Amino acid sequence: MSSYVIQQLVNGLTLGSLYALVAVGFSLIYGVIRLVNFAHGDLMMIGAFVTLGLVGTGYVPWVLIPLLVLLAGFLAGGTIERLAFRSLRNAPMITGFIVTLAVSVALQNLGILVLGGQPRNFLFPDIFRARVELGFAQVAVIDLVIPAVTLLLAIALGLLVKQSRLGLAMRALSENLLAAQLMGISANRAVLAAFGLGGALAAIAGLFWGGKYGQIDPLMGLVPGLKAFVATIIGGVGSLAGAVVGGYILGLAEVAFVGFTPPSWSGYRDGFVFVLMILILLVRPQGLFGRDEEERA
Amino acid sequence: MLRLERVSVTRGRTRVLQEVSLEVPEGEISALVGANGAGKTTTLMTLSGLLPISAGRALLQGPAGEIDIARTPADRLVAAGLIHCPEGRQIFAKLTIEENLRLGAYLNRDRGAVQRLQESVYSLFPVLSDRRRGRAGSLSGGEQMMLAIGRALMAEPRVLLLDEPSLGLAPIVTEQIFDTLVALNRERGVTLLLVEQNAMMALEVADRAYVMAEGRIVESGSGQELLERQSVVTAYLGTGA
Numbered sequence: 024m025s026s027y028v029i030q031q032l033v034n035g036l037t038l039g040s041l042y043a044l045v046a047v048g049f050s051l052i053y054g055v056i057r058l059v060n061f062a063h064g065d066l067m068m069i070g071a072f073v074t075l076g077l078v079g080t081g082y083v084p085w086v087l088i089p090l091l092v093l094l095a096g097f098l099a100g101g102t103i104e105r106l107a108f109r110s111l112r113n114a115p116m117i118t119g120f121i122v123t124l125a126v127s128v129a130l131q132n133l134g135i136l137v138l139g140g141q142p143r144n145f146l147f148p149d150i151f152r153a154r155v156e157l158g159f160a161q162v163a164v165i166d167l168v169i170p171a172v173t174l175l176l177a178i179a180l181g182l183l184v185k186q187s188r189l190g191l192a193m194r195a196l197s198e199n200l201l202a203a204q205l206m207g208i209s210a211n212r213a214v215l216a217a218f219g220l221g222g223a224l225a226a227i228a229g230l231f232w233g234g235k236y237g238q239i240d241p242l243m244g245l246v247p248g249l250k251a252f253v254a255t256i257i258g259g260v261g262s263l264a265g266a267v268v269g270g271y272i273l274g275l276a277e278v279a280f281v282g283f284t285p286p287s288w289s290g291y292r293d294g295f296v297f298v299l300m301i302l303i304l305l306v307r308p309q310g311l312f313g314r315d316e317e318e319r320a
Numbered sequence: 321m322l323r324l325e326r327v328s329v330t331r332g333r334t335r336v337l338q339e340v341s342l343e344v345p346e347g348e349i350s351a352l353v354g355a356n357g358a359g360k361t362t363t364l365m366t367l368s369g370l371l372p373i374s375a376g377r378a379l380l381q382g383p384a385g386e387i388d389i390a391r392t393p394a395d396r397l398v399a400a401g402l403i404h405c406p407e408g409r410q411i412f413a414k415l416t417i418e419e420n421l422r423l424g425a426y427l428n429r430d431r432g433a434v435q436r437l438q439e440s441v442y443s444l445f446p447v448l449s450d451r452r453r454g455r456a457g458s459l460s461g462g463e464q465m466m467l468a469i470g471r472a473l474m475a476e477p478r479v480l481l482l483d484e485p486s487l488g489l490a491p492i493v494t495e496q497i498f499d500t501l502v503a504l505n506r507e508r509g510v511t512l513l514l515v516e517q518n519a520m521m522a523l524e525v526a527d528r529a530y531v532m533a534e535g536r537i538v539e540s541g542s543g544q545e546l547l548e549r550q551s552v553v554t555a556y557l558g559t560g561a
Binding site for chain 2: 188192198199204207
């Protein structure tokens with residue numbers, strides 16, 4: 024393989040990781056309360072600016088920053104749930120959906136108000152830009168860090184959902200709200216946890232986004248958020264593994280589209296993503312890992 | 321143990337319960353019978369704190385004094401030992417049998433105790449034990465009912481509300497389920513409130529029974545009395561009784 028192809032592959036895996044991190048949150052939240060949270064992508068923006076702020080202080084060592092960003096994302100996700108969505112728990116689905124759009128627009132405009140509309144250069148330690156020799160190719164450190172951390176976080180989340188008491192409560196709620204309540208499960212706590220965990224992963228995706236592409240702005244969460252939602256749909260809404268796989272499929276496909284078509288086509292990359300989604304849904308309407316709803320008896 | 325005092329419940333614009341008063345005494349089996357749509361399920365949902373009460377009072381005798389059901393979140397009622405085994409079983413079909421049972425003891429943080437409870441449910445229903453890692457949705461109707469009861473037992477109920485445990489089951493399975501329930505009451509002292517369409521069967525085991533129609537209690541007495549009362553027999557038990 025030429026080094027060009029390998030570089031495209033690496034770019035695809037990195038972009039796919041970012042989509043996967045955000046997509047997992049979409050799926051988790053949808054799984055627990057059947058809400059498509061369009062404000063979810065904007066938590067990326069929050070994570071990116073929290074990183075920038077922490078770096079800007081000059082006091083916080085770099086090893087602590089990712090942990091603080093995870094925490095900030097958890098708190099932001101939880102706060103949004105508490106303030107915007109809890110009172111809508113029994114409202115019709117469409118109401119919740121509209122409110123997520125409203126929260127998204129509000130977060131973006133709050134970002135513009137506080138941070139200004141201009142893109143900012145992202146401060147990131149040079150070590151991540153260094154290139155390492157892998158034998159067959161040279162790769163930037165950050166392109167190794169992003170997929171590795173993504174997979175670790177995805178596995179950790181998977182274990183949490185499969186093995187822990189909280190995860191069991193989430194799966195029970197996801198399947199049958201009434202019965203879960205009869206078990207003594209507090210829906211509020213599990214929903215808060217889902218928003219918090221999703222927020223933490225999206226925030227770390229924001230940190231990575233800044234590190235990879237070098238610039239951040241208050242609207243940066245919008246398009247990646249929509250694409251991560253596409254990844255969720257491709258994987259099958261509600262399936263965490265599906266969201267991860269969908270993220271990588273989308274990232275690789277998008278980079279391949281840009282890398283292997285004439286340069287004049289690259290402006291259509293966003294359009295291509297949605298066409299891809301439509302094609303996959305034509306073949307598998309429930310997504311790759313989705314189960315038929317009828318199966319829930 | 322449980323008491324409703326002139327409780328009314330409204331859903332939308334319809335009043336689905338009208339001044340319902342009933343009592344479920346500790347250690348007894350009480351039965352609630354009546355036609356479809358009479359308000360039996362609504363009564364149970366109200367008792368377990370899932371529906372708002374528009375008038376009257378609902379009280380649970382907790383381990384530490386009386387609890388006002390209308391002012392207590394549903395999970396706190398579960399913690400106080402009020403367990404509801406809902407209509408249509410409502411097991412978690414996608415989860416394993418073992419996970420279903422563990423969910424029954426969700427509020428119990430003592431792992432050893434949960435393990436012991438689980439084993440006692442398995443010894444009560446060996447068929448569940450054989451398939452503990454299988455998905456609950458793969459069980460037959462009767463097995464799912466056993467799982468639903470087993471799951472309720474995991475919570476160590478002080479009072480157990482059962483909604484139509486015989487629905488859709490073969491008579492022989494129904495009989496087995498009823499035997500289990502009566503044994504629970506006699507041997508472990510679990511207070512039962514049984515909602516049944518199979519009124520004959522429910523009245524035969526009930527110490528106390530209520531007949532509902534159109535959101536009201538229309539008859540009450542001991543199970544035996546109601547079985548012998550002509551108006552109940554003709555209206556609810558058919559002519560065969």
